[in-house]
Amino acid sequence: MDQSDKLRLLQSYWYSPRRLHDSPTRYHFPGDRFLPNRSLMDLDRAHTLLTNKTTDFKSSKCDEVYQQKLIESQSLNSEGKRIMVFKGSSKSSTKSIRFVDELRQEMATISDNKSKQAPYRSIPKAEMIVLDAPGLLDDYYVNIMSWGKNNVLAVGLGPTLYLWNSVDQRIHKLFHVREEDNWPTSITWSEEARTLAVGYTCSNLQLWDAESSKLIRSLQGHSERITSTAWNGHILTSGSRDKSIINHDSRYSNYQTRYLNSLQKYPSYMILFAVRARNHLASCIKKHSDEVCGLKWSNEGDRLASGGSEKQLYIWEASKMSSSKFLHLFTDHCAAVKALAWCPYQHNVLASGGGWNDRCIRIWNTQKGICIHSIETKAQISGLEWNRHHKEILSSHGYSTGEDQNKLCLWKYPSMTKVGEFGNHEPRIINLCQSPDGVTVVSAVADETLRFWDVFGPPMTGTSMASDLQGLFSSRNSLIR
Numbered sequence: 001m002d003q004s005d006k007l008r009l010l011q012s013y014w015y016s017p018r019r020l021h022d023s024p025t026r027y028h029f030p031g032d033r034f035l036p037n038r039s040l041m042d043l044d045r046a047h048t049l050l051t052n053k054t055t056d057f058k059s060s061k062c063d064e065v066y067q068q069k070l071i072e073s074q075s076l077n078s079e080g081k082r083i084m085v086f087k088g089s090s091k092s093s094t095k096s097i098r099f100v101d102e103l104r105q106e107m108a109t110i111s112d113n114k115s116k117q118a119p120y121r122s123i124p125k126a127e128m129i130v131l132d133a134p135g136l137l138d139d140y141y142v143n144i145m146s147w148g149k150n151n152v153l154a155v156g157l158g159p160t161l162y163l164w165n166s167v168d169q170r171i172h173k174l175f176h177v178r179e180e181d182n183w184p185t186s187i188t189w190s191e192e193a194r195t196l197a198v199g200y201t202c203s204n205l206q207l208w209d210a211e212s213s214k215l216i217r218s219l220q221g222h223s224e225r226i227t228s229t230a231w232n233g234h235i236l237t238s239g240s241r242d243k244s245i246i247n248h249d250s251r252y253s254n255y256q257t258r259y260l261n262s263l264q265k266y267p268s269y270m271i272l273f274a275v276r277a278r279n280h281l282a283s284c285i286k287k288h289s290d291e292v293c294g295l296k297w298s299n300e301g302d303r304l305a306s307g308g309s310e311k312q313l314y315i316w317e318a319s320k321m322s323s324s325k326f327l328h329l330f331t332d333h334c335a336a337v338k339a340l341a342w343c344p345y346q347h348n349v350l351a352s353g354g355g356w357n358d359r360c361i362r363i364w365n366t367q368k369g370i371c372i373h374s375i376e377t378k379a380q381i382s383g384l385e386w387n388r389h390h391k392e393i394l395s396s397h398g399y400s401t402g403e404d405q406n407k408l409c410l411w412k413y414p415s416m417t418k419v420g421e422f423g424n425h426e427p428r429i430i431n432l433c434q435s436p437d438g439v440t441v442v443s444a445v446a447d448e449t450l451r452f453w454d455v456f457g458p459p460m461t462g463t464s465m466a467s468d469l470q471g472l473f474s475s476r477n478s479l480i481r
Helices: 003-014 017-022 043-051 064-073 091-117 252-262 269-278 318-323 465-472
Strands: 129-132 145-147 152-157 160-165 170-176 184-189 195-200 205-209 214-219 226-232 235-240 245-249 281-285 292-297 303-308 313-317 328-330 337-342 349-354 360-365 370-376 381-387 392-397 408-412 417-422 429-434 440-445 449-454 477-479
Touching (some): 145 429, 195 226, 195 235, 205 235, 235 292, 281 318, 313 318, 328 360, 349 381
Parallel strands (some): 184 226, 226 292
Antiparallel strands (some): 129 449, 145 152, 184 195, 226 235, 235 245, 245 281, 313 328, 337 349, 381 392, 429 440, 440 449
8 A cells, every 4th residue: 555545544534434433532513413514524625616617527436427417407606606596486386375275265264154144943934733722811921831741731721721642642631620710820740740730710729640630639828810830849839919929848749649548547647647738838928019920940949030910020049938038129121020931051040021011031140130131022022931952042922012923033042133033823922831852832822722833952853743743633723622
């Protein structure tokens, strides 16, 4: 090996990675570890070779074709100082990206417009079924219809009370009052739909067993007709024209049924039964100055709303009713307050509707004692029902000074904007109630008809209420009696 070969070998070793690795000398390599170290490069020679256009890039290891490809692939500026020139994305590429963004924005706008314009369901154009109800009282203050969890609709037609069962498609006459002008004026199923409470014109209050269709007991306490009743567990609350509200303890009726057959064998049970029967009056309140035409317990059972013909609305706490101390008194209505409904998804929210001189739906926060919404409906409000499937509330109407009367109106909550109206009844609507599944509502109309509307909830699958109704009645009109 001659001297020149030794020198080349020494230079190659000096710049080799192995020498840098084995050397005890520590070098500082700023930047990324995959980039070459500038301190070990001959930058002047590299710059001269790259920028000199006359230099012939020839090597024994590279042929002329390869050298020509390298020259053609270089991008030099006019001064020959830069190897690569950054030009950014091409116009076609920018255009394509911009087009994709515009397309996405356009599709999002179309989707948003469709969601705003397309309703998630339609308002019914006509009744699902119409039933003739001869003898239906045309009295705004009475509550003569109730639909229980047992799928049985109880309705009072004059002196007779009928039960319509949508499961076995039977119509059953529960009783007929023989006394003249002593007709049912308030009908309410208990929460488990085992007992039916019936208030009468002559101040009587009766409890009927749903399974046996027999009278359980008659409750006393009122002196005039009973127009409103409401259940809260075993407590039955009744409101009367005598301006009083009475809470009845209905548990004694269970003792009567349980021990009726044992009284002859065990006379000592007579004492227990007598105490229960004598103490059925849990509490009596006299705060209203006129007929109590509306009663409704909250879903939790901790508050009671009572509306009167004197335009007042009271909120009572269940734990303090024996002291006759009310929680709130609202006097915003300008007419009788009959229509009451507690919100199923906000337990402190109550909806109330006023009579002909008021014509307003008011939404109350019973926790704070304030009115959070007031909507002018231009018609007498006879009933309110919340939609349990969507945030809506349905109102039924009677007399009006204009054309907005005798209709059903659907309102969106909490904005209280009108979704739609339907049911152009000729006379006014007296009562309104909802099916157990929360899909169908029935309106009792003063023309002695019951009209069923499939207005609430999503489309049902399988056996629906509509199929039950249509299967029961082959024609549009049928007779309840």
